[in-house]
């Protein structure tokens with residue numbers, strides 16, 4: 001229905017899982033597929049990682065885990081936000097979803113519901129706050145939480161322990177090292193499984209250890225760091241957003257282009273009109289100068305992004321109506337567009353419209 005098209009390259013996703021596998025060594029992998037597989041489609045992503053033999057999948061909510069089970073995926077599934085309601089606990093119990101307990105209210109709820117759940121059917125992880133101060137039990141509360149879980153008849157197996165890093169994407173490794181140290185002091189006599197690393201820590205914090213890693217963004221070809229480039233880590237773009245030029249015109253020197261007249265032509269110049277806009281998920285905040293490819297040639301956005309249209313600087317570029325425009329993907333790293341637009345690749349991926357996702361071309 002739209003002229004803009006989304007291409008999802010599952011071969012790149014499988015390749016990136018291989019990169020993660022290599023970095024993880026002997027550790028097992030929960031591939032993160034939350035937020036509709038970072039915008040690539042929950043099942044598209046999950047099936048790609050399953051085919052490439054991931055050990056497990058990580059989702060945000062039990063509902064996402066149920067969708068994986070209903071699609072026949074049999075890997076271990078870690079629910080990062082755990083269960084909030086009795087219904088979610090029930091789903092987790094009957095669909096073999098592993099629950100993270102990050103708040104005392106979740107333990108209270110489990111104990112209230114335990115009698116109505118099958119014995120030993122819930123695999124539990126404790127999330128400990130080692131410095132991010134977003135979610136997680138404080139270190140001093142881990143021991144009692146572990147005892148409560150161990151004594152709960154609905155919980156089976158040994159309880160896992162995990163944490164999450166706040167600043168693993170930054171060049172300064174000190175805050176991450178501090179979190180690793182805090183984790184170690186709690187986990188020194190832990191008998192269950194442990195997990196620490198997101199993508200950035202998997203590639204950057206080789207001392208973090210743990211039994212499981214939880215990469216997300218790197219599997220889709222996004223750079224997990226706020227410096228450098230995805231290609232340095234041999235990551236390949238899984239998502240390409242493309243469209244076509246629908247008009248080429250000349251704008252005279254001094255004339256302004258688009259809503260608000262943000263761009264004023266410094267000279268008489270050719271301007272292209274690309275059929276993509278914030279209605280497709282292209283970031284409205286992209287300023288003049290945001291990179292975009294026309295016919296494989298690097299160009300830039302000029303003027304404000306509209307709902308269905310973007311105006312493009314065609315100075316020095318060979319282009320005509322019908323030519324291909326790439327917003328990001330194989331030829332233009334999504335991180336460059338994200339940086340120009342003041343955001344991160346994660347947000348651009350998640351923001352692609354549902355319509356484009358539903359009509360995506362899947363390369364396998």
Ligand SMILES: *Cc1c(COP(=O)(O)O)cnc(C)c1O
Nearest residue numbers: 032080164198199214215216217
């Ligand atoms: C989303 C998430 C991940 C994956 O993070 P990336 O930066 O995408 O690799 C890992 N762990 C937790 C708890 C998460 O919420």
